[in-house]
Amino acid sequence: MPAETEVALERASASHFHDHLLSDRAANIKQSAVRDVFDISMQSSLVSLAGGNPYLQSLPLDRLGDTASKLISEHGLEALQYGGGQGTLELRRQICEVMAAEGITDALPENVIVTAGSQSAQDVAAKVFCNPGDVILVEDPTYVGALNTFEAYQVDAQAVPMDDDGLIPDELERRIAELQDEGKSIKMLYTIPSFNNPSGITLSRERRQRIADICKAHAILILEDNPYGLLRFDDEVFLPLRADNPDDVIYTGSFSKIFGPGLRIGWALVPAHLQRKFYLASEAVILCPPTLNQMLLSAYLREYDWKAQIDTYRALYKERCEAMLVALEQHMPDGVSWTRPAGGFFVWVTLPEDINTYPLLQKAIDAGVVFIPGAAFSPSDEPSHNLRLAFSAVSGDEIAEGVRRLAPVLQEAIEAR
């Protein structure tokens, strides 16, 4: 037996040697379908309507380079050193200003915990509150990254029905009653009320307090994820659930969409009575958030017109969203419908119920366009007749071309029924 074969055999046997060591939760850790598509969508011949990357071209990169340079040369001993586990006080103060722009006016820096992106805040929330089998209520569809994070803690993610105005309060009550009858322990409602990823749907203003009241009545915490909140297309403001419910909502925000995701800085605003547990759990995972990144963001929020930058983003994404809606109107076959978002990055497309969009992905790639099949965004394992289109990362012309390429793939699927 050649040495190489011997080594290979040894490795193959070793590959099962540690399987029994895996934790129960490890069985729940799986690849995100979004990530499956991530590599494919980098191919330049394809139009990618898959990834929800923000469009960073409008950032003042030269000036930001100067800021970073000055920061490292003049304050490098601080910027490259360990910092406090909760994040710098300056950034936490500034985060309160950002949240004030959202309508949360009573946030205190001591209740803000800076995290490695808001996903890390979701991880901490699941860790602190959920035993295996505990329920987190979610929208269906919802953010795939949160589903993965919850499942890694063996959380039972349960969908609550929604319509074009978001979660349906009566359905929420009904679902809570059902689950409680089954003896389930419901810990949280995870919701992206504004410009939901992936659906683009926004919870109506009328329903917001009702949803909060229902959760409060059942002692269910709300985990409100609001990365797109400032990226609304019109002037209509949707107050976060946190605004009027400071003791009952863990609010997570992010600089990924209003600045850039490469810094991996998000935050949680935590009710005062839960702050300490949340902070210590976060510290146990990352020790402290990166100091350099926090100081760069602080300089940006201090020295730049960050609100004007958000206005630039809003105008850009609004234009792209309109380009997508126009193209859908023009090209989509009968039987296909879609959402009309008031902000954010995504349009959610619905096909006739008996069509599974997952097998259509390869056909779409052959036709030169990429999307994310709807199944990725659901806690259920059922096939999905939806798909997500992102308009954030590509130009209006590319969006039109992508939708034009997608249309015959969907048409064929509808005709083939």
Place this chain on the structure above:
Amino acid sequence: MPAETEVALERASASHFHDHLLSDRAANIKQSAVRDVFDISMQSSLVSLAGGNPYLQSLPLDRLGDTASKLISEHGLEALQYGGGQGTLELRRQICEVMAAEGITDALPENVIVTAGSQSAQDVAAKVFCNPGDVILVEDPTYVGALNTFEAYQVDAQAVPMDDDGLIPDELERRIAELQDEGKSIKMLYTIPSFNNPSGITLSRERRQRIADICKAHAILILEDNPYGLLRFDDEVFLPLRADNPDDVIYTGSFSKIFGPGLRIGWALVPAHLQRKFYLASEAVILCPPTLNQMLLSAYLREYDWKAQIDTYRALYKERCEAMLVALEQHMPDGVSWTRPAGGFFVWVTLPEDINTYPLLQKAIDAGVVFIPGAAFSPSDEPSHNLRLAFSAVSGDEIAEGVRRLAPVLQEAIEAR
């Protein structure tokens, strides 16, 4: 009742409203004693021998500022954007070169996972492998951050006896047998074999393979934490356990000590057959490591003489360690002994067994010096007659002054018995 009181009462009642929602593991999430002291030790009148901060003054900050500036102005669209969950390929290749300098010559970039500091890699390891109640064997004393991370997963951290040559192989075998007799499931041995934090002790070369063989025989993974490995004071090389045991060791490394901790970039080198689970679990927590930080490190490793910088650090820490040993020799009363580290940041001081060092901390602060009481670094809840002194962050003169201030505090405790 005034409105303010009403609000306060409401808040107070709310503070218990969500306690029943906490997960079982939340009870295990607690404040690190190191962090308790972190704030105190910032007071400028005190000599802090507490924090293991690296000394960054020798980094080429001006040049690093220029590098960051160029990176953002020329490659900002990449540096500020999302990246792959495993880390950039360039940095993973370079990490293999760094590990080659440690004696690990067969590492492949596909088995490297870039994490938010190596603490985040420890978090993922506990998540992927440990059910509540599972055992991780540890040195006593060991890194407090790892203990906190493990305890957040309800891991049962069990100490293995050690001496001046590190873990004692026979004791390891004995402890494994005992725990298996008790029906415990032992998942990992967590070890810092070189220049241990906090003890400064190094596992002797003779014992290294024996320890690895014992773990292998019992199908126990080794989680080898080696942040200080390159910071040895002499030319004697201690091969990491991973070098000769690629299938049985999860190796974690960090740029915190060989560059700077403010970037929060560490890594895990994972056996090929465990790579996927580890990578997906890491992705579920942080989505991806910060792109800007990875690119800055890549530029540093590509364009700077990083090995010369490590030599600079080695010479610096060697000098400081010697200053501390000389001062201890000069000032410590009879009955006190200490380790003589061959690298790293820390000296471990041992007092007579019946002295608890925790109450001595306040006296030391009154005397103008800060240390970390030994109890912080032990999985047991017993009082400790040890304390940790860090020589990394302060000058030789300050070290001498700090030890001079500490001596009468210890002397008094010894005399008062």
